[in-house]
Amino acid sequence: xxxxxxxxxxxxxxxxxxxxxxxxxxxxxxxxxxxxxxxxxxxxxxxxxxxxxxxxxxxxxxxxxxxxxxxxxxxxxxxxxxxxxxxxxxxxxxxxxxxxxxxxxxxxxxxxxxxxxxxxxxxxxxxxxxxxxxxxxxxxxxxxxxxxxxxxxxxxxxxxxxxxxxxxxxxxxxxxxxxxxxxxxxxxx
Numbered sequence: 001x002x003x004x005x006x007x008x009x010x011x012x013x014x015x016x017x018x019x020x021x022x023x024x025x026x027x028x029x030x031x032x033x034x035x036x037x038x039x040x041x042x043x044x045x046x047x048x049x050x051x052x053x054x055x056x057x058x059x060x061x062x063x064x065x066x067x068x069x070x071x072x073x074x075x076x077x078x079x080x081x082x083x084x085x086x087x088x089x090x091x092x093x094x095x096x097x098x099x100x101x102x103x104x105x106x107x108x109x110x111x112x113x114x115x116x117x118x119x120x121x122x123x124x125x126x127x128x129x130x131x132x133x134x135x136x137x138x139x140x141x142x143x144x145x146x147x148x149x150x151x152x153x154x155x156x157x158x159x160x161x162x163x164x165x166x167x168x169x170x171x172x173x174x175x176x177x178x179x180x181x182x183x184x185x186x187x188x189x
Contacts, residue, residue: 010058035136036079050074065150073151083129123173131166
């Protein structure tokens, strides 16, 4: 069924439309929630919250973006609210981080240096949850800046700047840790 038709039916309160939305997007919503929360139970709670909230929230949705993009926005908001309430910022899962690593470090750095994925996770954990989720959506989920601008309700230039700052932070974090490790090695010998 066409997204515009699903949207019309969803705004009309159709359970069938909600079911179609669930079938099409629940796996992506769960995946994003898990990436942000790093906990399966919390991600499942977010998934349920998003789809419980969707019938009411859709009334304000103008249809200027895809339904999937709109659901990502609901998911990011729900995750950020939960993280703020718990005052926790979790790390991203190591799995599928290659694209984030390549964007943050450059493709050649992975081959030329002894790369430590745990160190990268620690660096990513230092970022605010919103920056981690932006990196994930851009680099691992391959969303474009326009979609991110819609999800985060920010201008594209702001998204680009935040992505750049996040990558620079991660690059500097890793560089500092490597330099400290080299100094410690030189001190021992």
